[in-house]
Structure formats: structure tokens, C-alpha cells
Amino acid sequence: MSESLHVVCPHCNAVNRLPNARLNESPKCGQCSQALFVGEPLELTAANFERQIGRNDLPVVVDFWAPWCGPCRTMAPNFHQAAIDLEPRVRLAKLDTEAEQQLAARFNIRSIPTLAIFKDGREIARQSGALDLGTLKRWIQPHLK
Template identity: 80%
Template sequence: MSEPIHVVCPHCAAVNRLSGAKIEDAPQCGQCKRPLFVGEPLELTAANFERHIARNDLPVVVDFWAPWCGPCRMMAPTFAQAARELEPRIRLAKLNTEQEQQLAARFNIRSIPTLAIFFQGREIARQSGALDLGTLKRWLQPHLYRP
């Protein structure tokens, strides 16, 4: 039996405790009863950022982007495909730097797109610039959750 882990619900932000071995079994939120993994990037805001970054025992990859950014828009389908392929071993999320300028400043985001991997509240890796799917998956591979 693997150690229990905490996973924040993408719908209601409740923190769920479940067996790490069961994350592949389509777990549901204990509070809202919706799926904990939906295979698409989670939209982060100032209101939910801390909870998803600090309370998840899964690595969380944040795509710092803006709607006016051409490379950001080009990479969006790749990032969504990575979410479909890599969840539930990692959570992928997006943060609009135009709407959340204070968070972008807090993390010293100087160019976009910038990807940052957070684990248990701390930033552990960062990559600037648009990536193709293969490069993105290779960069994320060492950080995937393994029960």
C-alpha cells in the first residue's frame, strides 16, 4: 500500500486524501463528488493559486501566459495535450499574467510563456519559451508522481 497523498479538487478546491496507488482509478472529490482529474489544464487565479500549489502532493506545472502572446497561444494546444496524457501523475495549470499581475511579479515572470513546476509549495524547476509536446514531456518526466 502506498502512502496517502493530498490532491486539491479542480472544481471546488477541497483537499482530498487518497492512496497514492489509487490515483489512476479515476478518484472523485469527497466534497463535490466530481472527478479529481479531468485531463485539461486548471485555470489558476489569485483566489485559488496558494491552495493548489501548497496543498497538492502532486507536482503542479504552471504555464504563465497572456492572451496577446503569440507563442503562448501556439503552445496552448500542446499544454492541453500534455494534461490529457500526463494526468494524474502531474497537475497542469495556467495562470493569465494579464489578469494576475501581482502573482506574475511575485514569481519574477519576465518572459512568457514561462513554465514553473511547484512541489509541496516550492518552485523546483522553470523553463521559458514555447515547447513542443516531446520536449515538454521530456522536461516533465523526472518530476512525475510515482506511487
């Protein structure tokens, strides 16, 4: 891993250069001064998707879900806990496929929940179906730096 990495702010979408040594020191955004890691999944939209996926040096795990989906709602607490447990080594995010149908179609989301891990702007892993917390974390672990 290089000496620093780019971390996109979950609040203002500014790209921050962060020394690796400071990753665990509750870093704040250089633009808006809010925390770069908040211990909860980031809501992705068409407006912030490209920057969050393409500019983060951290892996980004995206939960493609919908509000009406029972398995999605069942997995939501596990996904939230994974964000608490795994940040700052990874960013967890949620994308509502009902609200962002074009993004869901672009990634060929056919069933929900579908999880995808993005690294350097590319999808590197995909898993369909609801996962318990342990299985979710075991699936993410090999993709962490």
C-alpha cells in the first residue's frame, strides 16, 4: 500500500489525501471538516456514485437494495454493523434500486439484495442474497488492504 490514499468524504464528496498512518485517527475532511468515517453505510445516488466509486482508494462495498424488499430489510442491520466493524479499511454504501433505476440497470442488478465490491472504479466481486454478519464480513475480508 502506498504512503497515502484518497478517501472521498461521505458528506461533501471532496477527495481527501490521507496518510495511511492517520487512517485510524478519526480523520476529518479538509473541505467540510466532518468525519471521513461515520460508522454507517453511505447512501449512493446518481449524483455521488461515480466519485465515491471511482476516486476512493478504499474498496467500496455496495448493497443494491429496495425499500419493499424483505430480505434487504432483514440484512440492513448486519450491513450497518459491518460498516461499524470494518471502517476505515473499507467504505460500505447502499444504493436504492427503485430510486436509481439507471444505475441498477447499468450494473445488471436482477435480484436484490445484491452486494458488489468496487476497487479502483471496477467491480471485483459480487454476491446475491441476504447475508448474516459473519458471512458478510468473511466475504469482504479478502478484498481489504
